[in-house]
Structures are given as C-alpha cells and as structure tokens.
Amino acid sequence: MMGPSHALSGAAVWLAGSWALDTFAGYPQSPLTIAIGTAVCAGSALLPDLDLSGRVTANKGGATVAHTFGVVSLFLAEVIEKFSLGVYELTRGRKDPARVNGHRTLTHTLPFTALVGWGTTALCTAFGKWAVLGILFLTIGLALRGLFEHWAKRAGWLVVTLVSAGTALLAFRNLDGHRGYPMLGLAVGVGCLTHLLGDLITRAGVPILWPLSRKHRRWRMIGLPDSIAIRAGGTAEIVVLRGAFIAVALMAAAALVGPDLIRFFHAAD
Ligand SMILES: [Zn+2]
Numbered sequence: 001m002m003g004p005s006h007a008l009s010g011a012a013v014w015l016a017g018s019w020a021l022d023t024f025a026g027y028p029q030s031p032l033t034i035a036i037g038t039a040v041c042a043g044s045a046l047l048p049d050l051d052l053s054g055r056v057t058a059n060k061g062g063a064t065v066a067h068t069f070g071v072v073s074l075f076l077a078e079v080i081e082k083f084s085l086g087v088y089e090l091t092r093g094r095k096d097p098a099r100v101n102g103h104r105t106l107t108h109t110l111p112f113t114a115l116v117g118w119g120t121t122a123l124c125t126a127f128g129k130w131a132v133l134g135i136l137f138l139t140i141g142l143a144l145r146g147l148f149e150h151w152a153k154r155a156g157w158l159v160v161t162l163v164s165a166g167t168a169l170l171a172f173r174n175l176d177g178h179r180g181y182p183m184l185g186l187a188v189g190v191g192c193l194t195h196l197l198g199d200l201i202t203r204a205g206v207p208i209l210w211p212l213s214r215k216h217r218r219w220r221m222i223g224l225p226d227s228i229a230i231r232a233g234g235t236a237e238i239v240v241l242r243g244a245f246i247a248v249a250l251m252a253a254a255a256l257v258g259p260d261l262i263r264f265f266h267a268a269d
Contacts, residue, residue, distance in 0.1 A: 001198040001241070002233050003046055003064030007146025008245040009198050010045025010191040014038045015252035017190065022256065029183075031257045036136070036171045037187045038249075043139030044191025045198075046146045047116065048107040053081040068145040068164075070157035080107065088219060095216040105219065108196055108206040117189020124181040129172065135184055136168035139191075203229040 001009070018034050021027040029037070050073070052063035066077035084102030099105070106112055123131040141164035145152045152160050199206045205223020214220065223229060230236050 001202055001230070001237055003049065003146045004149045005237055005242055005245070006045045006049070006195050006198050007042045007143060008242055008249070010194045011038050011042040011143075011147065012245040012249040012252070013045075013190060013194045014041035014187060015249045015256065019252040019255050031260060032171070032174055033183065034253075034256055036175060037183055039143045039167075039171075040136065040139040040184060040187040041191040041194070042147055043142035043144075044116075044188040045195045046142045047139075047188070047192055048112070048195045048199075050077050051081045051084050051105070051107045052103045053078040053101075064145055064149065065142055067157060068141045068152075069161050073157075091211055091218055093213050093216040093218045096219045104199070104204060104206060104221070105210075107192075108199060108208070109210040110193075110196070110208060111211070113189055113192040113196065116192055117185050119185075120188040121182050121185030124184055132175070132181065132184065133168055133172050135188070136171050137164050139188065140164045140167050140171070200224070201230050202232050204232075 014037050015034070018029060018037065022029070046063075046065040049063040049065050052066060053074070063077070066074050081102040084106035085099060086102075088096075088099055088102060088105045120135055124135070141160060144160055144164060144167075155163075196206050196208060200208065200222065201224050203223060203226055205221035207219045208222045209218075209220060211218050230241065
C-alpha cells in the first residue's frame, strides 16, 4: 500500500481500538489522549517504509515517509535500508534469494514491531519527557506527511518539521505522564503491525514469519495470491480501502467523543 493508505489505516485501527476498549473494557481516554494516540499510530504505520532509500545527494526517490524531514530522513532511510540488508544477508537461509536492497525485510517483521513498541515504552520510562517529546515529534511528522500528503508536498519539509515540533510540544505539555507513556509504545507497535497487515494484502507480501526457518528459507514473502491481492496504488486501494479506513475512523471518533460534545453543548445552554 502507499503512504497515505498506511497512515489512514493506522488512524482507523487506533480509533476503533480506543472505542472497543472504552465500550467493552471500560477504559475511557480523554479526547486529547485519543488524538495523540491516533496521530502516533498513524505516523508509526509509515515507520516500516523508512527502509526504502532514495538518492540522498539528489534528494530524490525513497518512500513518502523518507521525505518527511528532508534529506535528514532520506539519509536515515539509507542507513536503515543498508542495515536491514545486512541483517538479511546474515540470517538468510540457503534458499533465500540474493538481494541488493533491504526494502521489505527487517522493518517488515513481527520482531521489529515488538522491538519498536517495547523500545518506545522503555525509552519513555528511562528518559522521561525528552524521549516522549522526540517520539511525538517523529511520529506526528510522519502522520502529517501521510495523512495530508498534498499539503505536505506543497508546504515542504521545513514547514512539516516546524508544524510537527509545535504540535509535539503542545501534545506533550497536556499528556498525562504515567498513563500516557505505555500508551505511546502501544500506539507505535500497533501502527507498525497495521503497516505489515496492509502490505500483506498487496502482491509483494511481507516476511512476517522471520526468523522462523522453513524449507531453508527464513525470508519467505507472505501475501495474498496474485488473483485477489491489492495492487499498490490501484483503484481498489485508493477508493475502496481508503474509503473504508476513513469511514471506520470517523464512526469510531464520533462514538468516542460524540457524547462528550453533546454534553458540552447542553451544559453551555
Ligand atoms: Zn511497507
């Protein structure tokens, strides 16, 4: 799937999950916490594609997400791609094909998802507010790039960076500490996982079973068969999937904050 679809799917999953937690487990969150979690999850749903490098010196190529913070993120993507390729080479089975590029390898696995989710919580617990601020800045930037694709392209990376920094600061100052930190890790993990599921339904698939070895292969690409798989950037993705994500996100958001809003306006009467 393409960047904006990934970001939308992350937002939809987080909102629907928050609604389910509230309704079935009696775990309510404030509208602000829901908004922050949604942004972090939407941004993190783009994280795995930071392994698609472009040409740093020419500031070209790479995934949408690699352009979020200009050449800085493009360079980061280059590093992640080469590192992923290194891990691929080190762990590849006898039957795994040779690769020249690390895209859709390490960052598209379940251990990576678990590691970044756990790592986020660990960082926040160890370094407190500075880690939280950094994570909010990074993920909100990615979310802006993904959810407001055209605006982000027109505005350019500098504006996106400044808006992310401002929003992160605002969110951070109002985030409830001990409840917010584990929530951040969960939002990052769920975002990455949603990305994997999105790629799973496209033709190329993802190596979701790594590092399990089967028939001398550790990096088997798992995806839907060609006949029913979604073509990246095709009509089914742009119209049907994105429409469904938007519908789910809006319904969940309405169910979550609707009652609060109604009460708010009644009280104002
Ligand atoms: Zn991907």
